[in-house]
Structure formats: structure tokens, C-alpha cells
Amino acid sequence: MYLAQKEVMKKHNAVAITINCLGGFYGGHIHAYPCLGFHELLNEGLIGACECDIRSTFTMTMVTALTNGRPGYISDPVIDTSANQIIYAHCVAANKPFGPDGPANPFEILTHSEDRQGAAVRSILPVGYMTTSLEFAPERKQILLHQAKSVGNSSEDRACRTKLAAEPVGDIEKLFGEWDRWGWHRVTYYGDLKEPIFALADALGWKVIEEA
Template sequence: MISDLERPEIAVILASRFYFPPDTIRREVSEALEERYKGFLDEIKKILDPLSSEAGFSYHYVSSSIDAIDVLKKTQNAIGYLVFAFEHPTGYLRSIMRSGKPTIVIAYTYVGAGELLQSYSIASSEGYPVLGVAVRDVTNPERIKRYVRYLSALYRLRDSKVVVIVSPIVKQYLEVGYPLAVNVYRIIPDIQKTFGVKVLSMDVNAFRRKYYDEIPEDSAKHIASKWFKEAKDVIRHSEDELIKPAKLYLAFRKLVHDLKLDAIAIDCITLYHAGFIDTWPCLAFMELTKEGVICGCEGDLYSIIAMLIMKYLVNLPGFINDPSPDMDSGEIVYYHCFAPVNFYGFDKKELLPYTITPAHWDTKKLSIRVEFPTDIIATSLGVDARNRAILIHTTRILRNELGPEECSTKVVGAVNVDNILERWDPEAGWHRVLFYGDHREDLKNFAKLLGLKIVEEDH
């Protein structure tokens, strides 16, 4: 978890023929070009300077691959490079793109596009984390701010810290490579290698002893009362039944504070049915999400990564769900027993109404049914760290569905279900995470900077 005082360093590289040695044979420098270039430079700095609270910027100037190599040596602590290309091919971009650092290039159509064309496809095919555009409008402020946000989000993602609460046996599988636990123990190394996120595991017995059992019921009653009063409806639950989830919320909250966590996950289904925990985390997760903490059901670390990405990119919470197609109607039912009531954004005051209700054919209590907005576009995101891929589709939310079937929150969306069936990646698991709005392009760009394969499940 980074403090407000910590900022990523972004190296801004400006490539121009103005930095050629004086004896260069073909410099083609004129007053008109110099005036245009200086105007670009002034505008770029004017756009970046107000973003200094988000990132620190250092400026570097190159004209050749030799210059570029010198800059790379000086900027080893940078999170990545933001390159403005105002020069024809001299090889400078190949050197920068092959540095291994996330590199974003904005090339000027008239003087710079050639270098991008000669470098980008090679670096991309070799798996380097690169993103590039060639445009006339090189100082478009929205584009520059968006690219800075990408690099800042990468920094925050790699500095994130997650804990997953599991049974004692699973904890051993996660930390030691037992042969019978291949799919379990490889998850944490894959996540840390691909995304840089630090993942800790915690024995549920230690969590109960140090946190949950230490919370007095009296201190949780006001939380239970708040939920009981603010819910749109409470179906077959007493206020006293909400005390244990309220205790769990306070225990999670202290754990997050003590370990300075960005996210928390718990293997809730296994732990509840095996008797390790005596309540469900749905209400606790709802409250923590309102406070900006990323929460994952069923110990799902891949969904945690998806939600961290979207928090840092666009400041949105996500709805972990089990996508279940109806191929007759061309719909997917996205269902689960917890959903964020602050679906519109961590910084938004508007909250969705929720009902506290039984679920799973009336066999599970303490679930919440959140009423989602309809006739909106939402983005579904999945993560496959093993194969270094992200999985994207968009859906138009049609309605909320009520019924005893499986989970309490059921959101119905229209999507190309035939393509999704064909392109589904089992390695990413069944879960996907749903976010408000269409974020396909931002996610595709961000994936390139992480060196990830992009799977558009609906295309």
C-alpha cells in the first residue's frame, strides 16, 4: 500500500533532430520546425506539470539509439517511459522499447510515425510491454493524462498487498509446492511474477484467534443495526443475526489496518462448511468496499487482481460473479451473493439499494441482493496469470432477476453468448468481474503495458 507521499517516477523522453550533433549531415532544422517543436514541448510540460501529485516527471532528450541507451542507464528507477517521437527513423525507439519497462509512444504523424512503424510491431511481437500511437495531435491533453494514469496504475498495482484467508492445509499448499496441489501452489508465484502484487496467506485459525474472536459482540451491534435500517428490505433475518457479519467486518478492518493491505480474500464456502468460520462475509465485504478496500469471495485471487486493476485505472469497484449463459435468449445471468453498492465508483455518493435475504434455494443466509441499474453498458474482466492473459467482454444490462436459484444478486445482460462459449478460458476460472461502463480500450492498452495477451471473449 503506497502512501500519499509516494509517487511513481515517469521518464518523459523527447526525441527530436534538434539534439543531433552539429556535424550531422542531414539535420533539416528550420525556424518553422523549431517553432513547432518548442510549441509542442511547452504544451506537453503545461499538461504534465499539474499531474505532479500523481507522478514525478523527469525529462530526457534523444536523437539516436546511442542517446536512448544513455537515457535508459539514467532512468533505471522509472516505472516506465512516456516518449514523444518527433524524429524520423534512427533506431531510438527500438532501444527504448526493448528496455523491458512499460513504454508508451506518441509519435508525430509527419516526423515520428516512421520510427514507430519500424519499431512497434517488432517490440510487440517479442513480448515487450509497449503501446504506441501516431497522430497529428500529439499534445491532446486527455490522451496524455490517460497514458500517465496507465503508468501510475501500474505502479500502484505492483505495490499492492493482498491477504487470502484459508484453511491450515490450503495455507501449506499455497506456500510449499506439494505435487498434489499444482493448481493451488502456482497461483501466488504466477500472480507475483505477472502483476507484481504481494500476496500473503493467513491460517483461518490465526485470523479467528487474533482478530475475529477479539471483537466483542457489543461493539458490532451498531454496525448490525445500521445495516438492518439502511437495507431496502430484510427478508427472514433478525437484527441479531447480523451481529456476526458485523464482527467479521470489524475483524477484517483491523487486519487491513495492521498489515497495510490493499485487498483481502477469504475462502468462504470451504471455511464455512468445514466449520472454521460461523458466518458469511457478504455484508462485511459490502461495507469494506464502501471504504475502498478490494474484497474477494471464495479466495479468488484472480478476481482480486482484476479489481485492483480497475480501481487504479478508473476508480471503480467490481461485482465478482458466476457468468451463466442462456443461449436461447442470448443472455448471461451474472450472479453472486455479494455486490458493491457503490457500483458507480469509489468516489461516488450514490449507492445502489440492497436487500438482506436468504439465497441458494433458501439454504444460505446473510446474502445481499443489490439492484443494479439497467440499460447500461458494463465491462466484464477476467485474469489468467498462468498464461499472462486478460479476458474482456462488454454487456448491456437488461434487468435484475429475482428467484430462489443460486445466488441472491442476479443481473441479466445481453451479449454474444456463442462467442463467449467458444473463447472461454478455463484457466481463468469461472468467475469474472463486472464494472460500470465500457472500459475495453483502456484495458487493452493497459494489458499491452503489462505484456499480457488480450482475449475479447465476445468477438
């Protein structure tokens, strides 16, 4: 799958690829999940984006370029207001969150969580760092943004394989209420990217919406 992804990207002179992984697998159109291939692409400073999510693919393409190769992490949220934590959960993540030349963290290869088939990644991501989560909407000329400090990795077997726990900066109740503004996915990056994102939005004439 990884070699096929690289070949398609080379053919189209592309830095990003996204695949309808769940629909393709359940519909019998593909016979393996793309998670491991995406994992390798992300570690190389390229884009492998889940679930044919064009908006998140665009977000990753923009911000990975802005950060000189840092990988984004698409996720669905679990928001625990009692613990003041958000858990970013998905079955694909890089294990070089600071870019291709940065340090690597441990990871495990497990089955995909929804159906216990195929192969997916549990990346045990670094704790104690500020993260910036984003979603770009070019059709609206807007960017959603919130930040959180990484505090742990959940090993709970339920839900997606990689589960990064973080404490949001700001109002978690507001974040809970804002989350479904444009859909479920956000893209998380390691680092305090608030200032460069605001500068990028200003240059593009876009608006940044702070979620928390």
C-alpha cells in the same frame, strides 16, 4: 466480520482481502459468511473478494485502482442463448457500482443461497449501462474481456442472490464456448473499459483475449 476484515487489512497495510468462505463455513472454521463485510469494503473502494479466488482478487485490485475506486462484481454465469442474455450471479455485490462517491442503488439482505444460512446481499443494480467483465491471469500475461449492456435484475429465488442480466456485445455462442478457458469466475465493472484495459495490457506487454 467487517470489523475483523478491516483490522486484518490495516495490520498488513492491504487494500484487498479474500476468504475461503464456503470451505471455511462448511468446515466449521468460520461461523458467519463474509458477504456483508465484503459489500461494505467494495462500497468504500476497497476489495473484498469471494471464495479465496486469488486471480479475481488480483483482477479487482488492478481494475478498481484503474477506475479510481469502482467496485468489481465477482460472478458465476448463467448463459441463456435463447434470450441472448448472460446473468451474472453471486451473493456479494456493492450497491455503489460507480464508486464510493457515486449514486447508491437499492439492495436487500437475504440468506446465503447455497444453504439458506448467514447473510448475503441482493444488489439491484442499474440497467441501461455498458459493463466490462474481466479476468487477469498474471502467470499467462493475459486478460479475458467481454462486454454487455445491463438490462435487468432477476428476482428468481434459485441460484445466487444478486443476479444481473445483460446482453453481450458480440457472439454469445462464442462466449458460451470460451467461458471455461480458465475457470468459472469473471469480474464485472460498470463502464466501457475496453480502451483503458487494452492500454494497460499494452503497457504491461500482456495480451487481451476477447471472449465474445
